[in-house]
Every structure is written in structure tokens, then in C-alpha cells.
Amino acid sequence: xxxxxxxxxxxxxxxxxxxxxxxxxxxxxxxxxxxxxxxxxxxxxxxxxxxxxxxxxxxxxxxxxxxxxxxxxxxxxxxxxxxxxxxxxxxxxxxxxxxxxxxxxxxxxxxxxxxxxxxxxxxxxxxxxxxxxxxxxxxxxxxxxxxxxxxxxxxxxxxxxxxxxxxxxxxxxxxxxxxxxxxxxxxxxxxxxxx
Amino acid sequence: xxxxxxxxxxxxxxxxxxxxxxxxxxxxxxxxxxxxxxxxxxxxxxxxxxxxxxxxxxxxxxxxxxxxxxxxxxxxxxxxxxxxxxxxxxxxxxxxxxxxxxxxxxxxxxxxxxxxxxxxxxxxxxxxxxxxxxxxxxxxxxxxxxxxxxxxxxxxxxxxxxxxxxxxxxxxxxxxxxxxxxxxxxxxxxxxxxxxxxxxxxxxxxxxxxxxxxxxxxxxxx
Numbered sequence: 441x442x443x444x445x446x447x448x449x450x451x452x453x454x455x456x457x458x459x460x461x462x463x464x465x466x467x468x469x470x471x472x473x474x475x476x477x478x479x480x481x482x483x484x485x486x487x488x489x490x491x492x493x494x495x496x497x498x499x500x501x502x503x504x505x506x507x508x509x510x511x512x513x514x515x516x517x518x519x520x521x522x523x524x525x526x527x528x529x530x531x532x533x534x535x536x537x538x539x540x541x542x543x544x545x546x547x548x549x550x551x552x553x554x555x556x557x558x559x560x561x562x563x564x565x566x567x568x569x570x571x572x573x574x575x576x577x578x579x580x581x582x583x584x585x586x587x588x589x590x591x592x593x594x595x596x597x598x599x600x601x602x603x604x605x606x607x608x609x610x611x612x613x614x615x616x617x618x619x620x621x622x623x624x625x626x627x628x629x630x631x632x633x634x635x
Numbered sequence: 636x637x638x639x640x641x642x643x644x645x646x647x648x649x650x651x652x653x654x655x656x657x658x659x660x661x662x663x664x665x666x667x668x669x670x671x672x673x674x675x676x677x678x679x680x681x682x683x684x685x686x687x688x689x690x691x692x693x694x695x696x697x698x699x700x701x702x703x704x705x706x707x708x709x710x711x712x713x714x715x716x717x718x719x720x721x722x723x724x725x726x727x728x729x730x731x732x733x734x735x736x737x738x739x740x741x742x743x744x745x746x747x748x749x750x751x752x753x754x755x756x757x758x759x760x761x762x763x764x765x766x767x768x769x770x771x772x773x774x775x776x777x778x779x780x781x782x783x784x785x786x787x788x789x790x791x792x793x794x795x796x797x798x799x800x801x802x803x804x805x806x807x808x809x810x811x812x813x814x815x816x817x818x819x820x821x822x823x824x825x826x827x828x829x830x831x832x833x834x835x836x837x838x839x840x841x842x843x844x845x846x847x848x849x850x851x852x853x854x855x856x857x
Contacts, residue, residue, distance in 0.1 A: 473782045480784035514787050517779050518795075525771060529735070554774045561766040568759040569727065570689030576731065579724040583717040586710050620717060 442479065442509035445472050446516030453523050459534070461527050464548035469517065476513050479506045528555050532562065533577055534627060578623060588619045590631040660687050661719065668726040670849055673856035675803040675842055677733045677741060678849070680757040681726075688723055692716060730760065738764040739793035768792060801843040809836045811853040818844055 445468055456462045483506045486499040528551060531539055537559050544552065567573040596609035601621055609615075609630065615622075625631040655663070667681045695716055702709055734741060734756070742764055745754060756764060772792060780788045813832040818840065832838065832854065848854045 469779070473779070476783055476787070480787075510784070510787060514779075514783060518775055518790070521775060521778055522771070525774065548778070550774055550778050554770055557770045558767070561763050561770070565731075565759055565763040570686060571693060572689075574689065574720075574724065574727070576724050576728050579717070579721045582721050582725075583714065586714045586717065618713075 442475065442506070443512045443516070445475065446513045449520040450516050453520060459527075459530065461524065461531065461543055461546050463546040464524070464551060465520075466548065469520075472513050472517055476510055479510050479513075482506060483510075524551065525554060529558060531555075532558060536577065536624070536628075537563070578620065580623070583619055586618055587616055588622070589634045590615050590617055590622055590626065591634050592630065593632050594630055596625075596630055655687075657691055660684055660691070661722075664688055664722060664726065666852075666855055668722055668729075670856050671726060671729050673805055674846075674849060675805075676799040676801060676846065677730065677737065677755050679753055679755050680730065680760060682757045685723060685727065688719065692720060692723075731763075733799075734760055734764050735767060737796065737799055738768045739796050740798060742768060743793040801841075801846070803842045804839055805842050805845075806857045807838050807840060807845060807849070807854045808857050809834055809838070809854050813848060813853055816844060816848070 449465060449468055449472070452462060452465060483503050486503050490497070490499060490503075528547065531543060532555065535543075539547075539555070547555070566576055569576075592609045592611055592613045592615065595611050598606050598608050600606050601618070607615060607617070614634070615631075622631050626633055664681070664684050667678075667684060671678055695712065699709055699712055699716070741756060742761075745756065745761065748754075754761070772790075775790065776788075780790065809832040812834050815829040816832055818828045818830055830838070832848075837857070845854060849856060
């Protein structure tokens with residue numbers, strides 16, 4: 441059945457959980473494009489025949505069906521690509537400008553390209569705000585307290601805070617830190633907020 | 636030190652063009668933030684307010700740096716600063732989300748609008764939207780479209796992206812009296828569909844008829 445594979449792609453998107461990115465399905469994408477080529481060629485032939493022989497209208501329905509299948513394939517394919525891009529966009533906000541390697545592996549080469557372009561547009565936009573730029577990926581949650589208590593989940597060595605003091609992030613150590621400093625570390629899973 | 640106490644309150648420096656106090660700027664910003672978050676469509680950009688606020692933040696941060704360490708007031712000010720910065724970020728983030736969602740449509744509108752109509756995008760946002768649309772378009776072309784049969788290779792992004800739902804219902808509060816607002820311009824009989832908006836009243840209405848009123852501050856979304 442025409443369009444079946446395109447529907448598979450959409451199903452695949454639908455199945456994957458929010459915030460996860462499945463591997464780019466190069467094979468199915470290629471198969472759909474091949475199917476489109478076949479449909480297109482079949483249509484070309486039939487159209488040529490209809491043009492040649494006006495009285496023969498029998499293939500018109502077939503042409504219409506193929507044409508609709510072509511449109512449907514195109515639409516599904518673009519929807520697949522677009523929704524993946526939006527997921528990748530969300531990853532930029534979640535993980536920052538460098539993606540974890542396991543996500544990167546699931547992206548096509550062109551998606552990697554798109555990501556770095558998006559990255560560039562976003563950072564030049566953020567740099568343009570206000571006198572010194574503003575990182576919009578910070579301050580994602582309304583602040584409750586200046587300081588929060590955090591537990592360190594993995595060894596990270598020494599880091600320097602804004603006020604110049606240094607702290608050692610050791611596994612299972614507890615810290616009392618300014619919220620603005622550890623928001624990113626919490627999202628990266630290095631720190632965990634307690635209470 | 637006195638100046639520090641003015642973090643959320645009145646500041647005696649009136650460097651901004653509109654002669655607003657810091658508190659008034661913050662109030663305006665919060666208003667714009669609420670409206671932006673509650674409206675289905677992108678509103679005009681309040682870049683000036685954002686600019687002023689960010690300058691204020693900078694100044695206040697400098698004040699805090701100068702203050703003595705360990706002072707209790709410092710942490711209070713810092714919290715206030717964090718809150719203001721959150722509002723600014725959240726406001727711009729909310730706009731950015733809408734811009735990303737509707738970019739092709741917004742760009743199309745910029746192109747077709749007359750010169751005296753105000754632009755909804757700030758120049759920076761415009762540049763961002765343009766790059767984004769170019770990028771998506773490019774990705775579609777190189778990943779799929781160029782491998783498709785010739786007659787299917789074209790797309791117009793602004794025709795296939797979803798549009799903001801202007802029929803969305805919003806709660807609003809009235810600040811300036813407005814008479815005879817037409818609730819449903821599509822029907823023929825206008826007489827029955829007019830409402831007078833009294834100051835202080837709250838309504839639940841379709842967004843589209845009141846879009847302009849939100850924009851000029853006569854009503855605000857709640």
C-alpha cells in the first residue's frame with residue numbers, strides 16, 4: 441500500500457517518549473523517496489497516454505490516487521523531519537550547546553548541521569540582549585531562595601564561583617550554593633537538589 | 636547603601652526617556668510578561684523596557700558588589716535581582732518560543748505590512764527568525780525535497796506552519812473604558828454583539844476582537 445512507510449515514520453515519532461530522540465531512520469526515508477519516484481514515473485506514463493488519447497479516461501483515477509499518495513508521502517516526510525528538529529531544539533535548551541554523544545549518534549549528519557546553525561543563531565540573539573547579553577537558558581524556574589542545598593552525584597573536581605571562592609565537587613558531598621550557580625549543573629545531572 | 640534599598644522600589648535616577656521610576660518599569664515589564672504569556676499571538680516587543688530593566692540590574696549588581704560581605708540585606712537584594720532577571724528571561728523566552736513556532740508566518744506579515752504598522756519583532760528577533768526559517772528550509776531541501784520528483788520540490792513554509800489560534804478565549808481586566816467593542820465581527824447583526832468594557836471589570840472573551848486593546852494597554856490579560 442502506498443504511503444504505508446510514511447505512516448510508519450510518523451508512528452515511530454509518536455511512540456518515542458517526550459524528550460528522547462530516536463535514531464534517524466535513514467532507510468525508511470530512502471524507501472519513501474524511492475516509492476515516490478516510482479509513483480511519479482507511473483503517473484508520467486499514464487498522463488502521457490491520456491494526453492495522446494483523449495477518449496481513454498480509464499487511468500484518471502489511478503493518476504489521482506498516485507498523486508494523493510505522493511502528496512501524503514511528502515507531508516509525512518516533512519512532518520518527520522520537522523518534529524525531529526523541534527526535539528533537537530529542545531535538547532539545546534536542556535543540555536546547552538554541546539550535546540551528549542549518545543544523542544548525537546541518533547542524529548543525521550544534516551541534523552547535526554542544523555543544530556550548530558540553530559546554536560549560532562540563538563547565541564547571537566542572546567548576546568544582542570541588553571548591555572552585556574543575557575543567557576535565556578538560565579533562570580528557567582522562578583527563584584525561591586538565593587541559596588539551595590545540593591548533593592553532588594559525580595566527581596567533578598574543583599569549580600570556581602562568581603565571587604571567586606572555590607569549591608570541590610566530590611561524589612556525595614553536600615553544598616550550600618547560590619541557586620544561579622548550580623542551575624546548569626543540576627540540569628546536567630551533576631548536582632541534585634535536596635529538600 | 637541607601638541606594639541598595641531601592642532594588643525593587645523607587646530609584647532616584649531617572650535616566651530613561653519616559654521618566655519612569657524603576658518600580659514603574661518593573662510593573663510595565665510584569666504587565667507585558669503576563670500579556671505575552673497569556674496571549675495566543677506574538678505581541679509587540681517591549682525592547683525598551685527590557686533594555687532599561689537590564690541596565691538597572693547591572694547597576695544593582697554593581698551596588699551589591701560594593702556592599703559589605705555578610706550583610707543580611709545583600710541576600711535579600713540578590714533574591715530580588717534573581718526574581719527580576721527571571722521575569723526578563725521568561726518574557727523573552729516566551730516570545731522566542733512563539734517566534735520559533737510561527738516564524739514563517741511572522742516574516743510573511745513583516746513583508747506584507749505597511750510601513751506605519753508597528754513591527755512585532757525587534758530587529759534582533761527578526762534576524763533570529765530569518766535565520767531559523769532559512770535553516771529549516773535548507774534542512775527540508777537537502778534531506779528530502781531535492782530527492783523528490785521535480786513537481787513536488789517546492790514548499791512555502793508560511794503556508795504549512797500552524798497559525799496562532801486567535802479564537803482562543805482569554806480572561807482580561809479593563810483599565811480604560813471602551814465602548815461598543817464588537818465581540819463577533821463575523822456576524823451581520825452587530826448591534827447585539829457589542830459590549831461596553833467598564834474600568835475594573837473582568838471578562839472572558841475571544842482574543843481576536845481585543846488584540847488591539849491589549850496592545851495599547853486598555854485591557855490586560857489575567
